[in-house]
Amino acid sequence: MELEKMKNLLEGMSDRIEKQELLTKNLIENVTSEKYHSKLNKLRYSEIIGAIICYLGAIYLIMNFIKIDPLAEKIFAIIAIGLLLILPLISLKSLNGMQKITISSKTYLETLNNFEKRKIKFQKFQKLNVSLGLFLILISIPVLSAIKGVDLSKTENFWILTFPISIIAFLGFSFWVIRSYNKSLESTEKLLAEINN
Template identity: 50%
Template sequence: MELEEMKLAWNDLSKKVEKQEILNQQIIEKMTKDQYQSNIKKIALPEYIGTIICYLGAAYLSVNVPKLDEPLIQFFGVISIALLLILPIISLQSVRAMRKINLSSHSYLEALQVFGKQKIRFQKLQKLNVSLGMFLMVIGVPVLMAIQDKSIEFSSLFWMLYFPLGIMFFLGFSYWVLKYYNRKLKATEKLLTEVNE
């Protein structure tokens, strides 16, 4: 009788341990998904704020560019508006692709591979955005100066000091943002790698 009771107790204990392992795995998966989404949200929030700023800038230029007299400045204004509308689309599409990775529909190894591909794509698109942002700055400054009725030819202090400082600030800020994004992406990749081990 004791042997039979021991077998039953052993079976009960085995079932409880098995249920506990399944429960622990589910908790780990949920925590991983939550941390993954949290890291991606930390990247997405600045992109959403940048999108609002770009669209406000495009609206401002849309109202003021038709008032300009010089055709070249109007052309630069139209290109600036187009860039202000395109830049957020590129950013938001790359963030959306990162958010769409479904950790539960893939094995963690597959999720890590998909994440790696999206990470590389995201980084390339961010570098493209920095390049387009620099181009926007170069062609947008004459447009903004024309809107404010300031001459771009005779402002040597602007072109010798303020504009180069603005370029340096833009590049420094872009470098800082890309570095921040890369830190968040590495933390996310490390999270997925640790779960896979």
């Protein structure tokens, strides 16, 4: 009789321990998921600010399209407007894909593999955006000079000083952004790796 009571007591304790482990595991997954999305939201806010700037630039070009006179500059303006509308969509869509990852210790390896694939895709899109952004600057120069009615060939020190400094500043800022994004993604990946521990 006492042996039966001990057996029931041990089974009851075992069930409670299993339930406690499951609750702890779920709690860890929820906290990790919140931290994961919080880190990615920081990137999202930066991208949203960039998207707003791009859309304002596109609106500015559309509103001043009538002032652009030569046909070549009009074609450049159309390309610039297209880039200003498309670049933010590329970034936000790739970032949105990373935020849709389901975090679960049951599929830990799948979660890490999925994150790694989406991270690489996001990084490729960021590099593409830098290249297209540089192209955007190059085609925007004649467009903006046409809107302002400025002849760049008569502007003193534009090609020698202003243009190279603008390109260097753009590239410096772009590489700083990419580096900070990569650091943020690395810390997010470390956070995911903690699920397994």
